[in-house]
Amino acid sequence: MSVLQILTATVLLLCHIVFAETIGFVPPQSWENINYKRSIDVSNSYIKELAEITIKNIGDKPADRYYLSIPTEVFNKVSVFSASLSDVNAYIESALVPEIVNVSGSLEVSYGLIKLPAPIQPHKDVTITITYAYNQGTEPYPKHIDLGEDQHILLTTNSLPISAYETKAYVLEFTGSSSFSELVQDSTISGMEEGDKYIYGPYENIGAFEFDEPVKMIYRHNLPLPRVTHLSRSAWVSHWASTLQFEEYYELINDAAALKSGFSRATYMKEQHALKPSSHLVALDMTLPPNSEDHYFTDLVGMVSTSRVLGDHFFLKPRYPIIGSWKYNFTIGWTNQLSQFLHVDNQESNVFVLSVPVLNGPMDTFYDTVEMSVFLPEGSEILDVESPIPIIRTKIDNQKSYFDLNRGHVKVTVDFKNAIDAISNGELIVRYKYTKAAFFKKPLSIAIYIFIALTALFFLKQVDLTIKK
C-alpha cells in the first residue's frame, strides 16, 4: 500500500465520519426571522422563488452564516441560487450545502448557505433577498386535456417556511398567472386573491422546523412546459480556420398535459392549433451568439428542413408539434468566428483564454443535465477551467477527429445539472496553452503521412511479379 493510497483511505474515512455526524444537521440558533416574505412566480415553465427575509442576530456573538432551508425534493432540482442584500444591489456569497435534516416522516429539509459580507453584531438585523428556481412540485391538472383546451397546473409547495430559525411574521404569495385557485377549499390554511396575486398569511410566530399541510395551488398556464432532459453541447476550437464550431444535442420533452385521446390531425388542421398559443410546442427559438454561420438542424433520421435563421435567432420547427408528454431529440450546429470568444493572455505567451456561453437554448426551459465539452486543438494544454455555475464533474481527455494523427483533440467536459435558460449569459472559461510548434505540427504530420504513402506506392510499383522470363 503506497502512501498515497493510505492517505486517500484516511481522507475517505474522515469524510465518512464527518458526513455521518451531519445527518440531521441543525444550524446554530443564532438568528431569528423577523419578517419572511416568500413570493412564488409561476409565469415560467419552472418555478421561481424569491425569499425576502429580515434576520436578526439573537445570539451573543457576531454571526455571518445564515442557513435557508429548502425541502430536499426541491433542493435536488434547484437551479440558480443567489442572494443579495436588499439595500445594496450586489450579490453576496451563497452556496447549496448537501446536508439533510429529517423534520418528520418523509419531510426532509436541506439548506442554502448565505455568507454575509460582514458579520452581524448581536441584536442587529439585516434584510437579504434570496432567489432560486426549480422544477419540482408541478404537474398539469387535469393530466389529460383535449386539443386546444386551456391548461392548468397544480403546484404543491410547503405552506410554512420550515425554517431552521423562529419566524415572527411570514407571508406567502403567488404571482404570474391570470387565475389562481386552491385544490382543497376547506383547508386549515387558505389564502385569498389580491389583484393578480394570491396571498397566504401573514402568519405569526412560527417555530423552527414547524410545518403544516402543503399548499396545493392550481393556476392557468396555457404554455408549453419544455424540459431538456439532457443537453450535450460541444464547441470545437480551430486555430487554423479561426472558428468556433458549436454542436448541441437536445433531448426534449414537453411536460404539459397530455391529450385525452389520440392526436387528431384533422382537428389540429381545421382549428388551426399551430397558430394559437397553447400547451403544445410548435417551434423553438434559439438565441445564438451574433454573426453565426453554417447553421444546421438534424435529428436521428436526418436533416430537418423546417428551420430559419433571422439575425441571431435560429427558429426551429420540429418534425411534429410537441404535444404534452411528447418527446423530441434533435441536433443543431453553427459556426462563429473564434475572435468573438478567444482572448490572448497578455502575461504569458502562447496562452489563450476562451470564454464560451454556457447555453444557447430556447427561452423558458429547464435543463435536467447538461454536458458541455470544449474541444481544443491537438497538442494544447489546459491550464484552468472556470464555470459560473456549480460543476458536478470535470473531465479532460482526448478525442480523435479529422486528421488527428497524434493524440487527438484535447477535450474538456464539464457536467452541470438543473440549469435554466436564465444562465445563458454565463460563460465557461477555459485557459489553455497552445504553442506555435503544436500549431505547425498538424499540417506537417499530414504531409509526412502523404509523403510516406506516395513513396510506398512508388516502390510497390517497382516490384515485378511476372514469372515470364
Added chain:
Amino acid sequence: MPEAKSYNLQWLQILLKTAIFLAITGAAVSSRLFSVIRFESIIHEFDPWFNFRATKYLVSNGFYKFLNYFDDRTWYPLGRVTGGTLYPGLMTTSAAIWHALRHIGLPIDIRNICVLFAPAFSGITAWATYHFTCEIKDSSAGLLAAAFIAIAPGYISRSVAGSYDNEAIAITLLMVTFMFWIKAMKTGSIMHSTFAALFYFYMVSAWGGYVFITNLIPLHVFILLLMGRYSTKLYSAYTTWYAIGTIASMQIPFVGFLPIRSNDHMAALGVFGLIQIVALGSFVKSQVSWEKFKTVMVLSLLLLIAVGVSGLFVLTYFGYIAPWTGRFYSLWDTNYAKIHIPIIASVSEHQPTAWPSFFFDTQFLIWLFPAGVFLLFLELKDEHVFVIAYSVLCSYFAGVMVRLMLTLTPIICVCAAVTVSKLFDEYLDFSFLCKKGSSEGVSLRDRTLTFITRVTVCGSMLFYLYLFVYHCTWVTSNAYSSPSVVLPSRNPDGSPALIDDFREAYYWLRMNTAEDAKVAAWWDYGYQIGGMADRTTLVDNNTWNNTHIAIVGKAMSSPQDKAYEILKAHDVDYVLVIYGGLIGFSGDDLNKFLWMVRISEGIWPEEIKERDYFTPNGEYRMDAAASQTMKDSLMYKLSYYRFPSLFNGVEGVDRIRNQRIRQEDIGELDYFEEVFTSENWIVRLYKLKNPDHLGRDLRAVGDFDRNTVKGLKKRSVKKPNLDPRV
C-alpha cells in the same frame, strides 16, 4: 490505342490516360450526387435502410457477432436470423472502409460512408470496364466503355448516392470478375483465374445475382467446347476458377451447400465435369488414330449424357438437389409469379420491362449495342463469344424483369464502345491528308469526298455523344435522384419545400412509443420502420415468409373487429397505413390494397375473396359505389378516418383516385384510435384500443359512448327551455 514507341510519348499516354480516368471518375461520382445536393446525405428507399441498419450493427458489434446476428425486432414473433440470411459483402466492405479511414485520421460517420458508397464504387466499375473492353478490343474502346458505364442511367439507377444496396457493389464485382476471367481465359494464367475466383467469392458475398456469373462463365466454356475451341489455357482457367470459386462461395453462411445442391449451380458443375472429359479426350486423341477416337467419343458422350441427366433427375427427385426456385421460373414465364407467387409479382421492379425504358436507361447505346455484337461476330475470338453469350442472355432477362436492366447495362456499354471505337478507328483517321507523297493514285476529288464523309460521320457521332451525356444527366437528375423518403414540393410562394411525412411519422414513433412496441404495416415499410423508427415490425421487405405477410394482408382486408382480433393475437400495438389522398401521393396503401387481398386470398381462399372488393361492375372504387366488403375493410377505414371532416364533414375528395368519400361509408372506428397523422396525411398511425374493463366488446363500448353523448346533447337542448321561467 497502340503503345507508343518513344519513351516521352509513353509518358504522355500515361498522363493522358490518368487524366481521362480522373475525369471519368469525377463525372461518375458527381452525377450521382444530385440527391445529396438537392436533398441531403440520406439513405434512400427501402432495402438500403436494412443494409444501413445491418452495417451499423456490424460496426458497433464486430464481425463475429454480426454473423450470428439474430434480429428479434422484425418478423415478430418469429424474428429473423439476419446474420445467416443476408449477403454480408456490402456491409463488411463499408465497415472495412470505415475502419481504414479511422486509422488514417478520418473518423467519418458510417452513414456518410454508406451514402457515398455507390458513387465511389462506380469509379472502380469504370476502371474494370476499361480493362475488360481492352481485352475485347483495345484501349480506345476501353476508355469509351469506361466513360459510358460511368454515366449510363441504367447503372446510375441503382448507384446514386444513398442507394446503399447490394447492387451498388455487385456491378463493380461483376465487371472485375469478368475482366479477370477474360484475362485468365486468354492467357491460361492461374493467377488471373484465382483472382477471378476470389472476386467471384466477393460477388457471392455481396449479391444473390452471383448466380448469373455461376452460369455465364460455364456457358462461355461450354460454347467454346462446342465450337471445338478447347485449349489447355481454357482448361486451367476454368478448373482453377471453378475449384477455388465454389469452395470459397460455400463459406458464405447464406449460400452454404447451395453450390453443390441447388439446380442453379448445376451447370457449372456439369461443365467442370465435361471439361475433364474433353481434356481426357484430347489427350486420347493425340495418342490414337482419328477413327478409333471417333467411336470412343460418340459412345462416351452418349453414356455421359444419359448418366448425367438421369443422375440429375434422381438426385432432384430424392431431394438432394434443390428444385428451381419461384424467382427462377418467373424468369422464363412472366405470368408464373402473378399466378403462383403474388408476393413476387407485387414488387414493381419484378415487372417486365417496358420498351421505352431501354432507351431511357441507355439512350443511343441501345442501338449501337446490336451493331457491336455484330462486329464481334465478324471477328469471333474466344473472348468475343463471352460478350455475345452475355449480351444474348441478358437481353432476354432484362426484358423479363425491370431490375435486370442493371446487369445488361455494362455489356451494352462495352458493345457500344466497340462500335464507336471501330467507327472512329476508320473515320477519325485523317492521316491521308498529310501523306502527300504516298497517295499519288488518289485524286483530289476522292480525297475531298473522303474528307467530307469522315467529317460528317465523326461529327454526327460526336453530336450523339454530346446528346448522350445530356440525356444521362437529365435522366439522372430527374428520374433517379429522389430518395423517395423525402418528396420535393413547393411552398405557396414558390420556394422549394420538402414533404417529409415519412420521417415525421417514423420519428414520432421512435420518440413517443414504448421501445418494444410492435407496429403492423404493409411489408414495404418494414425496413424503414426498423431503420428510422427503430420499432419491432411484423413483416418487412425481406419477404421470406409468405404466410406472415398474408396475416397482415388479412388484417387489413378484414372488418375492424376481426382485424382487431388478428392483430391482438400478434401483440400489435400500432397500425401504420400510408394514405396519399390528401396531397396526391400515388404510391399509397389503397393502391397496393389489391395485392394484400390477393396474397391473403392465397392462404385463406374461403375467407378473403378478391371479387368482393370490386363493385358489381368490376370497378375498384372507394366512393359511394364501393362494395360493402371494401367499405368494411380495415384499410378503407384507417385510410379515410376523419378525412371528410377536413372538407365539410360529409364528403371528402380523394385526390389520387378522384372520388368522393362519404362519412357514412367510413363509419365509426371503435377498435382503433388515431394517435398520429403526419402533416400531409401520408402516414397515419393508429393504436389498438385496450380491451374494455367491463368485458364488453369495443363496438358496444363505442355505441354506449355515442348514446351517452347524444343523451347529453338532448339534455343540453332542454335546458334553455327552462331559462325563461327563472
